Amino acid sequence: MPLWDVVIIGGGAAGLMCAIEAGKRQRRVLLIEHSNRVGKKILMSGGGRCNFTNLHVRPDNFLSANPHFCKSALARYSPWDFIAMVERHSIAYHEKESGQLFCDQSSKLIVNMLVAECQQAGVRIEVGCKITTVEHRFPGFALETSLGSVQASALVVASGGLSIPKMGASGFGYELAKRFGHRILATRPALVPLIFTEEDLEQYRDLSGIGLLAEIRCNNHYFAGGMLFTHRGISGPAILQISSYWQLSDELGINLLPGTDVLAWLTERQRSRPSAELRTVLAECLPKRLAQRLCKLVFGSFPLRQYSQLELEAVAERLQYWRFYPKGTEGYRTAEVTFGGVNTDELSSATMASKKVPGLYFIGEVVDVTGHLGGFNFQWAWASGHAAGQAL
Ligand SMILES: Cc1cc2nc3c(=O)[nH]c(=O)nc-3n(C[C@H](O)[C@H](O)[C@H](O)COP(=O)(O)OP(=O)(O)OC[C@H]3O[C@@H](n4cnc5c(N)ncnc54)[C@H](O)[C@@H]3O)c2cc1C
Numbered sequence: 188m189p190l191w192d193v194v195i196i197g198g199g200a201a202g203l204m205c206a207i208e209a210g211k212r213q214r215r216v217l218l219i220e221h222s223n224r225v226g227k228k229i230l231m232s233g234g235g236r237c238n239f240t241n242l243h244v245r246p247d248n249f250l251s252a253n254p255h256f257c258k259s260a261l262a263r264y265s266p267w268d269f270i271a272m273v274e275r276h277s278i279a280y281h282e283k284e285s286g287q288l289f290c291d292q293s294s295k296l297i298v299n300m301l302v303a304e305c306q307q308a309g310v311r312i313e314v315g316c317k318i319t320t321v322e323h324r325f326p327g328f329a330l331e332t333s334l335g336s337v338q339a340s341a342l343v344v345a346s347g348g349l350s351i352p353k354m355g356a357s358g359f360g361y362e363l364a365k366r367f368g369h370r371i372l373a374t375r376p377a378l379v380p381l382i383f384t385e386e387d388l389e390q391y392r393d394l395s396g397i398g399l400l401a402e403i404r405c406n407n408h409y410f411a412g413g414m415l416f417t418h419r420g421i422s423g424p425a426i427l428q429i430s431s432y433w434q435l436s437d438e439l440g441i442n443l444l445p446g447t448d449v450l451a452w453l454t455e456r457q458r459s460r461p462s463a464e465l466r467t468v469l470a471e472c473l474p475k476r477l478a479q480r481l482c483k484l485v486f487g488s489f490p491l492r493q494y495s496q497l498e499l500e501a502v503a504e505r506l507q508y509w510r511f512y513p514k515g516t517e518g519y520r521t522a523e524v525t526f527g528g529v530n531t532d533e534l535s536s537a538t539m540a541s542k543k544v545p546g547l548y549f550i551g552e553v554v555d556v557t558g559h560l561g562g563f564n565f566q567w568a569w570a571s572g573h574a575a576g577q578a579l
Contacts, residue, residue, distance in 0.1 A: 191217045193579050194330060194339035196359070198225030198312060200568035201551025202345030203301040208576020210308025217337065218305070219330075220314045222355035226298035228347070231354065232565070237294035239273065240266040240569070241562035242286035249567065250431055250557045252372055256531035257556050257567060260539070264573040266566060276300040287561045321363060323544060341546040341579050343539075345572065348525025348552040349374060356519070360553035361528065367544045370530040372555045376522030377431040378564075381439075381513035382420035390484055392418055397474045402445035403429040404508075405437055411445055416477075420513060428560050430516060431526055441509040444472060449503035453491075457499065461492035465502070473506075481505075524564055528555040538578035539571050548575045 193209050195202045198220030206218045218225070229237055241248070244266055249257045270288070273280060278300060279291035290296055305312060317333040321342070328342040346360035361371045383391060394416040401414040403425045412425035429439065456468050466488040469478035482488035486502050494502070516522065529549045533542050539554070541547040550571040558564040 190327075191215050191337065191339040193217070193341045193343060194219060194328065194337060195343040195345055196318065196363075197345035197347055197551070197553075198314065199228055199345060199347050199551060200226070200301075200565055201347075201572040202343070203305060204569045204572030205343055205345060205548075205550055205576040205579075206310040206312075206572075207301065207304045207308050208573050209579040210305065210310040212576070212579070214579055216308070216310045217339070218310055218312045219316045219318060219332065219337075220312065220355075221317055221357070223315050225312060225314060226301060227354045228351065229298050229301075229565075230294050231351075232294055233289050235294055236289040236292070237297045238283070238287050238289050238562040238565070239280075239297055240269050240288050240566045242266055242282065242288065244286075244563060244566050248559045248561075248563045250377075250526065251531060251555050253531045253555075256534075256536045257570075259536045260570040260574040261566070263577075264570040266562075268573075269566070269569050272300065272304070273297070276303070285561060318359075321366075323367065323547075327546060341548065343548040343550060343575055343579070344529075344553055345550050346553055348528065349519045350376060350379075350522040350525050352519060360549070364529045364549065364553070367541065367547060369533050369541065369543060369549075372527040372530050374525050374527040375434070376516050376519050377526035377557050378427045378523035378560050379430045379516040379518070379521060380417060380420055380422035381426060381430055381433065382515050382517060384512065384514040387511075387514075388419070391416060391480065394476055394480060397477055398423060399443065399474055399477070400445065401425055402442040404440040404442075405429045405433050408432045414441070419517070421511075424560055427523065431524075431557060431559070433513070433516075435515065436512070439511040439513065441511055442507045443477075443509060444506050447472065449506050450500060453494075453499045453503055454496075457491040457494065462490045464488045464490055465494065469506075523560070524552060524557055526557045528553050528557075531555050537574065539575040540578060548579070550575050 192214040193216045195218045278296045320331040322329045327340045330337040344360045395418040398415045402411040410425045410428040413423040415423035466482040539548045551568045
């Protein structure tokens, strides 16, 4: 039975980075990926251009039951460390907005880079390999796989979360963690579009395709950015961000006109354009179809002179705080990440090692650390993979 220093389960961002670091330190590393290729999520990320990191990474870009857990790994592997690797491989990149770095060409270059680094570090990669059992046989681990039995001194679980099952996502890591006595903090889809209730669907589904800049609030968190009406609900960067903080029956507050004193503006328009209908005036700063729909459903549309001060106040309030109760999310089918996961209290924040089972490590998305949109999730995958790779 072949004996490896390290077996890594999962050939995604975290697993590949961990393999590179451990391999560079002369460990004999086997990386097992059950789908037909490594790095599938990297390939589909950032619209095919992989938003591979963010220049402004800070611990408060991450959600976790223990907000301090991510600090050590993030401090020891910064965006600049990953950028250095990208530059060594002559991959052209650019900053899109707010520190988000994307490839100029294709995500494929990032996967090729990671695979090349693995090869250079002597890592053996097996794709299409199914694991049937994992046993802890002190002092190591014994695995039964579709390629035969495997033994390893250390086992790294880098099997990711539940999002996008058709890309190979599985609950494998959570099940394995539970079997080894770890607690899993409740998981749910995050960075995910939200869907309308039946009533809202009826009223807004045909606004599908309309986009605007908005500010979204939920549970004392808020994000400003693009919001998009879809044929089932709402999406866009600001909605995806807030979805990580939203749970069933929570209220969302949507400001459709951020940065505008709407009452002052309406009052001024009432003075300067008293005969203009409300929907005409609202269309100056909202998408026309949205302005018309809100007037039809809520405000009415009369010449501005006919609105009392109280009525204008109500219009302004509604535009600045539209109370919205989504029916749910689009689920793991489209979620970018999984909220929750392996309880960080039972892991070392320096090495990602289990405090319960010697030689067992958890890295990447399977751990209860969830990044904001904008390259933060990959940075966590690189940093946690690096932390474990340095310790193996
Ligand atoms: C559409 C989309 C776009 C995204 N865009 C970005 C972006 O631009 N920037 C960003 O920072 N984040 C992005 N993300 C999030 C990012 O992809 C993840 O946070 C990151 O991939 C997590 O890395 P990971 O290695 O932990 O898990 P994964 O990348 O999911 O890798 C886990 C691997 O383990 C394999 N696996 C699962 N079970 C088993 C098993 N039993 N045996 C063997 N192998 C197994 C899976 O097939 C997979 O290859 C995006 C996600 C999605 C879905």
